[in-house]
Amino acid sequence: MTDLTAEVCVVGAGPAGLTLALLLARSGVDVVVVERSRSFERQFRGEILQPGGMTLLDRLGVLAGARERGSHEHDRFVLSERGRTLIDGDYRRLPGPFNCLLSIPQRHVLEELLGQCRELSGFRYLEGAKAGALLTEDGRVRGVVAGGRGGEQVIRARWTVGADGRYSKVRRLAGIGAGRLDVFDQDVLWFKLPSDGRPLNEVRIFRAGGNPVLAYTAVPDAIQVGWTLPHGGYRTLAARGTEQVRELICAAMPMYADQVRARITALGDLTLLDVFSGVAREWVRDGLVLIGDAAHTHSPIGAQGINLAVQDAVALHPALLASLAADGQSAPVHAYAAARQRDIARIMRIQVLQSRGMLSNGRVAGALRPVLAPLLSRSPVYRKVLAELAFGNRAITPAPSAIVRDPEADPGAGPGAGAEATAKANSEANSEAQG
Numbered sequence: 001m002t003d004l005t006a007e008v009c010v011v012g013a014g015p016a017g018l019t020l021a022l023l024l025a026r027s028g029v030d031v032v033v034v035e036r037s038r039s040f041e042r043q044f045r046g047e048i049l050q051p052g053g054m055t056l057l058d059r060l061g062v063l064a065g066a067r068e069r070g071s072h073e074h075d076r077f078v079l080s081e082r083g084r085t086l087i088d089g090d091y092r093r094l095p096g097p098f099n100c101l102l103s104i105p106q107r108h109v110l111e112e113l114l115g116q117c118r119e120l121s122g123f124r125y126l127e128g129a130k131a132g133a134l135l136t137e138d139g140r141v142r143g144v145v146a147g148g149r150g151g152e153q154v155i156r157a158r159w160t161v162g163a164d165g166r167y168s169k170v171r172r173l174a175g176i177g178a179g180r181l182d183v184f185d186q187d188v189l190w191f192k193l194p195s196d197g198r199p200l201n202e203v204r205i206f207r208a209g210g211n212p213v214l215a216y217t218a219v220p221d222a223i224q225v226g227w228t229l230p231h232g233g234y235r236t237l238a239a240r241g242t243e244q245v246r247e248l249i250c251a252a253m254p255m256y257a258d259q260v261r262a263r264i265t266a267l268g269d270l271t272l273l274d275v276f277s278g279v280a281r282e283w284v285r286d287g288l289v290l291i292g293d294a295a296h297t298h299s300p301i302g303a304q305g306i307n308l309a310v311q312d313a314v315a316l317h318p319a320l321l322a323s324l325a326a327d328g329q330s331a332p333v334h335a336y337a338a339a340r341q342r343d344i345a346r347i348m349r350i351q352v353l354q355s356r357g358m359l360s361n362g363r364v365a366g367a368l369r370p371v372l373a374p375l376l377s378r379s380p381v382y383r384k385v386l387a388e389l390a391f392g393n394r395a396i397t398p399a400p401s402a403i404v405r406d407p408e409a410d411p412g413a414g415p416g417a418g419a420e421a422t423a424k425a426n427s428e429a430n431s432e433a434q435g
Helices: 015-026 051-059 063-068 106-118 169-173 234-238 242-252 254-263 305-325 331-359 363-377 380-391 417-434
Strands: 004-011 031-035 072-074 076-081 084-090 101-103 123-127 130-137 140-148 151-162 186-194 202-207 213-218 222-230 271-273 277-279 288-290
Touching: 004 015, 004 140, 004 305, 015 031, 015 106, 015 305, 031 151, 051 063, 051 305, 051 380, 063 106, 072 213, 076 363, 084 363, 084 380, 101 213, 106 123, 130 151, 130 169, 151 169, 151 305, 169 288, 186 254, 222 254, 234 242, 242 254, 277 331, 288 331, 305 331, 331 380, 363 380
Parallel strands: 004 031, 004 151, 031 123, 076 202, 151 288
Antiparallel strands: 072 101, 076 084, 130 140, 140 151, 186 222, 186 271, 202 213, 213 222
16 A cells, blocks of 8 residues: 655544644645544543634634534523532623524534545545554654555654544553543443434533433433443442443433433443543654644543544644645644643643532532532632633634634624635635645
């Protein structure tokens, strides 16, 4: 099989990898994406977009097409205990137009991103290909060797981007530690229930009896549920059998007991999510950079995964362009990583505090939470935290050459206007790449 040569090789076709690939291809950069799966018909964890992520995807002309495939808006985030609302995070009070939480299947976002990437001449996509080795020369990463049904494929590139998730193969091949931080003392059993016809308009964490539950409306016509457990406690629980596990879940969410009993008939109907955070010990080496979950992993609390991944890609894009223009020098990419690590550290601190405050089962936490949470939710500190979670680093914005819709230049355009301009932008990007 003939070797491939590109300026950038991206391993992983998730939100970070495909957003970066689209940005690079629109800038006339030859990019190859290596993806181990052959389709997006698989189970994803992150399905909530925050306003910051929506804003970036809209400016790239991606959001409207993804939403057309199906989505559901949530007005607020709510923490409640035994029917009493402790925190009511009203997203509708944030600046528009994306002042909501958006439940959207991740595959809808990925399909739109990939579809737009495929329209650009500098983009190539290798599906069903697994990264097996890194190419290195003189201490610099020069690409990857990927294996698939057709045998080995060598992709030589000036930069290799590891965007292949929390269990990143690229990170392991480079010998970079995941930097796992077991600061969360919960695991999550993840499952979906059929909707009862009354869609939730809020993402909520509630306590009705037993362990806390995360719930929100998922597309299409389902309730996504995350039932929290003490970290490492599932094996003991599972040994008690399906019926006892099911009844404990019913006790934790009695309003859904009928759906739980109908849906959960075996332990295989539940997916255990190992909740941990982590920051890779290195993000950048000569010729190699990690982004998204490969660089930093987050708990589901605060719905940050997709949003941070998209922001990573948008922030890295100009750094890679600067490096390529400077004969592959690493300084611009190191500068990206240093700035981005500060953003991630802030989000990590917020998530740790959220987890301890909302999910803790201790006697002291149980006594203080109903008193302190309502006071905190009305304070300026909480409004600042909510804005941080919703928007992230607002200084991160796509390079002008990659923007499809600029709300400042066209303030009257609606959120869907980006889709109408995509064809024109892609045509211009093709011309730029060929020129």
